[in-house]
Amino acid sequence: MKRNLIIVGLMVLICSFSLIFVGGCAKDQAVMGDVELAQIQPSAEETAQAQAQAQAQAEKEAALREQALKEKALEEKLMAEADSFKNIHFSFDKYDLSPEARDILGKLADWMLKYSDFEVTIEGHCDNRGTIAYNLALGERRAGAAKAYLANLGIADARITTISYGEELPADPGQNEAAWAKNRRDHFIVFPKKQ
Amino acid sequence: MMRKTTSFLIFLLIFWWSSAACGKVYIDINSPGFQKFPVAIPEFKNLGKAGAEDNLSAWFADQLSRSLKITGFFNIISKDAFLENQAGAGITAGEIDFSDWSGIGSDFLVKGGFSYDGKKLAVEFRLFDTIEGKLIAGKKYWGKPEEKKAMVLKFADEILIALTGGTGVFDTKIAFAGRKDNSSEIYTINFDGSDPVKITAYNSLTLLPHWSPDGSEISFTSYKDGNPDCYITNPASGKTKKISSFRGLNLPSSWSSDGRKILLVLSKDGNENIYIKHLDSGKLQRLTNDRAIDVSPAWSPDGRKIAFVSNRSGSPQIFIMDSEGKNIRRLTFEGSYNSSPCWSPDGTRIAYEGSSNGRFQIFSIGENGDNLLQLTFKAGGGESPSWSPDGRYLVFSSKRGGRERIYVINSNGLNPRVLPGIRGVKSFKSPSWSQHLNLY
Numbered sequence: 282m283k284r285n286l287i288i289v290g291l292m293v294l295i296c297s298f299s300l301i302f303v304g305g306c307a308k309d310q311a312v313m314g315d316v317e318l319a320q321i322q323p324s325a326e327e328t329a330q331a332q333a334q335a336q337a338q339a340e341k342e343a344a345l346r347e348q349a350l351k352e353k354a355l356e357e358k359l360m361a362e363a364d365s366f367k368n369i370h371f372s373f374d375k376y377d378l379s380p381e382a383r384d385i386l387g388k389l390a391d392w393m394l395k396y397s398d399f400e401v402t403i404e405g406h407c408d409n410r411g412t413i414a415y416n417l418a419l420g421e422r423r424a425g426a427a428k429a430y431l432a433n434l435g436i437a438d439a440r441i442t443t444i445s446y447g448e449e450l451p452a453d454p455g456q457n458e459a460a461w462a463k464n465r466r467d468h469f470i471v472f473p474k475k476q
Numbered sequence: 477m478m479r480k481t482t483s484f485l486i487f488l489l490i491f492w493w494s495s496a497a498c499g500k501v502y503i504d505i506n507s508p509g510f511q512k513f514p515v516a517i518p519e520f521k522n523l524g525k526a527g528a529e530d531n532l533s534a535w536f537a538d539q540l541s542r543s544l545k546i547t548g549f550f551n552i553i554s555k556d557a558f559l560e561n562q563a564g565a566g567i568t569a570g571e572i573d574f575s576d577w578s579g580i581g582s583d584f585l586v587k588g589g590f591s592y593d594g595k596k597l598a599v600e601f602r603l604f605d606t607i608e609g610k611l612i613a614g615k616k617y618w619g620k621p622e623e624k625k626a627m628v629l630k631f632a633d634e635i636l637i638a639l640t641g642g643t644g645v646f647d648t649k650i651a652f653a654g655r656k657d658n659s660s661e662i663y664t665i666n667f668d669g670s671d672p673v674k675i676t677a678y679n680s681l682t683l684l685p686h687w688s689p690d691g692s693e694i695s696f697t698s699y700k701d702g703n704p705d706c707y708i709t710n711p712a713s714g715k716t717k718k719i720s721s722f723r724g725l726n727l728p729s730s731w732s733s734d735g736r737k738i739l740l741v742l743s744k745d746g747n748e749n750i751y752i753k754h755l756d757s758g759k760l761q762r763l764t765n766d767r768a769i770d771v772s773p774a775w776s777p778d779g780r781k782i783a784f785v786s787n788r789s790g791s792p793q794i795f796i797m798d799s800e801g802k803n804i805r806r807l808t809f810e811g812s813y814n815s816s817p818c819w820s821p822d823g824t825r826i827a828y829e830g831s832s833n834g835r836f837q838i839f840s841i842g843e844n845g846d847n848l849l850q851l852t853f854k855a856g857g858g859e860s861p862s863w864s865p866d867g868r869y870l871v872f873s874s875k876r877g878g879r880e881r882i883y884v885i886n887s888n889g890l891n892p893r894v895l896p897g898i899r900g901v902k903s904f905k906s907p908s909w910s911q912h913l914n915l916y
Contacts, residue, residue: 374787374791374792374813410831410836411792411813411815411831411836412771412772412785412792412815412816412829412859412860413683413684413859413860413905413906414684414727414729414741414771414772414785414815414816415769415771415772415785415792415815417704417725417727417771418725418741418743418748418769418771419769421724421725421743421748422769425746443724444702444703444704445704445724445725446681446699449658449660449681449683450658450681456875
């Protein structure tokens with residue numbers, strides 16, 4: 282009895298394989314689903330029904346997957362776009378926004394207005410001259426300045442998170458003016474709104 | 477942490493302690509003209525069975541030499557200069573030819589002897605003034621062999637009391653943040669650089685340790701839950717509690733001397749302001765209310781005043797206010813960036829870091845703004861000073877040699893000493909010096 286069951290199961294498996302191949306959209310997960318169905322419903326009639334269901338299921342999943350892939354591609358494209366407004370820079374011990382910084386923030390704001398499903402985290406950073414505690418505060422101010430500017434351009438508060446890392450996470454570990462200039466920054470991380 | 481291990485260590489004053497009796501004044505270590513005490517420490521004599529722990533002869537001399545050297549107040553005379561025929565040389569005043577020692581420039585001499593009966597180690601130490609040829613301090617200790625370092629540190633303290641009028645800080649530790657890649661953890665290490673201990677293991681950014689006044693707890697900030705929240709941990713029990721987790725910064729600073737309050741910097745209302753956190757009630761008391769950055773508050777030892785950093789006048793400078801947040805006055809005017817204030821234990825001076833020719837160096841200043849002293853000058857600079865509990869030393873971090881390490885200097889800026897490296901730690905930051913911990 283048990284052996285028969287396995288044989289039927291195998292046949293179903295083979296059938297569904299061929300069906301899916303004909304359908305031209307074979308997916309591992311769909312096949313797995315069929316095996317389970319076959320084991321529970323071993324009768325011939327039910328097997329046919331299962332096959333139909335499985336096919337429908339596989340097609341549905343494939344469509345979903347394709348959509349997800351498209352979304353992912355779009356997201357990646359958007360993220361790549363966002364790369365052009367990833368950082369703004371500051372003078373030593375300052376948190377006021379330079380004209381270049383405002384320009385970049387303007388682009389970020391336009392982008393966020395266009396893609397309302399995205400949020401942003403603003404990380405405030407400093408170079409490592411001066412005190413750890415003061416630099417944590419300065420990083421907080423730098424992040425806050427960018428947040429206020431974005432808010433003025435119409436980005437909702439809820440879509441902006443700020444955090445200061447002070448001098449703790451330099452972009453460039455060098456100890457010279459070029460490295461310090463890179464490190465005095467706000468870093469923007471955009472990401473799709475969590476559902 | 478606060479274990480008193482002296483219970484098993486029986487010690488007894490068995491010799492005449494002449495410094496107390498005749499009140500001879502040795503050199504004031506704080507005077508600008510202070511010269512280190514030249515001291516010779518020949519090998520200790522085995523007073524017991526020959527062959528029993530003979531290697532201790534050299535060990536005691538080395539350990540005591542090292543401990544005294546670390547204080548920064550002693551010049552240890554090289555063994556190569558010794559004239560005395562050491563084999564069979566005696567250890568009491570009558571047996572010593574003091575001209576052998578004064579003749580090589582050693583104003584002081586430590587002689588010692590030990591005996592081991594298979595269970596207990598007995599050690600006697602004598603400190604002599606070789607010019608006057610007399611005993612200054614003498615002690616005998618009994619204990620288990622593994623307590624031998626404690627015995628040496630006890631006698632090193634006796635030497636410091638006799639010659640400088642105060643004990644050493646051998647029973648203190650320094651806490652700091654040790655950095656590797658993008659995470660840092662809190663560590664502690666003994667004053668002499670021994671016994672490093674990793675206190676946290678969050679694999680996150682963990683910063684700004686501060687000892688509680690009784691040495692049983694350490695406050696710090698950690699990003700382990702995403703936001704820079706403030707924690708207190710008890711290193712002995714491992715028990716850790718989160719005491720502040722407002723959105724934004726939660727930075728702990730100094731503790732009140734009774735250990736019941738802690739100064740915090742919070743940015744929950746948009747501006748970084750200074751608060752007192754009452755640890756018993758959990759109540760928050762706001763002290764500053766300014767649009768500027770206010771950070772790094774430090775209580776005066778009597779608890780009446782608080783030094784802090786603010787950029788309210790444009791650049792970061794040190795200010796002093798009373799403990800209610802009133803009567804704010806500016807302390808520092810030299811230089812465009814002064815930060816990290818720390819009050820000396822006697823309440824008269826404040827150490828801080830300030831920029832000088834584009835580098836940060838350690839300074840100290842009278843609490844009324846007088847008598848400004850620059851204490852470090854090296855290219856690697858200095859940051860985040862913290863006083864030893866006796867006020868004789870400062871610990872700070874410095875990038876001398878490229879990497880950020882922890883340095884100790886005498887409070888007059890002399891005798892810099894770097895603390896040893898620790899495996900897995902690339903840079904060392906924000907040291908905090910404990911009070912006396914009664915470690916031995």
